[in-house]
Amino acid sequence: MTELLCVGTSDAFGAGGRRQSAYLVRAPAGSVLLDCGTTTNTGLAELGVSRDEIDAIVVSHFHGDHFGGIPLLLLGALYEDRRRRPLVVAGPPDVEARVRAAAAALGHAIESQQWSFPIIFQQLRPDGFVPVGPFEMRAFATRHSPDANPHGLDLRSDGVRVVYSGDTGWFDELPREVNGAELFLCECTQVHKNFVYHLSLEELAARRGELDCGRLVLTHLGAEMRARRDYEGFEVADDGLTLKL
Ligand SMILES: [Zn+2]
């Protein structure tokens, strides 16, 4: 049985009192955390998830609400958990340099610690699946702030395929990237299209027929989206929600 636990489902600004992006995929082979925002450590504690359970953290792009929690997660694994087994930190090109720079800027430089466990940085590729911890994964470029090296994540384990959009606006290759997945976890920051680097309910409702996936769940909801009751029939993620796959 594979499941996905929504640790954080807000936009960058914590809309509706929700936490920033983080999703824990649990499969028989192990667990992978997709994104790790600055509020993710609080979310894991609130939901009773042990950091030690996590085999790999995989980052979609280098915005703080998606990878800002990594430095203190690493430090918690060292000082609180006395972790021994390796932890993979994977993501788009430059993942190691970006995480190291963020950790140093936040006052917790990785090279200043004696780690009790190996931290294994790994770059994902757009042209095929590679093993990441116990999963097979692939990254695909999305339409979002170019400086953040934005990607969506495509994960396979135990015969189940999950695609996560990361942050993105609509782009014509999106259906090809996600079609055939058992679950597509799709960002939907806005109600109306007003910023090209994020998706809107309006656009997704209009293009619903182009997305051929088993289950489509909206996440990364902004304030206006979270305040709605009507989601045009779409399923919507929330903090603490578990999706069984
Ligand atoms: Zn975001």
Ligand SMILES: [Zn+2]
């Ligand atoms: Zn972003």
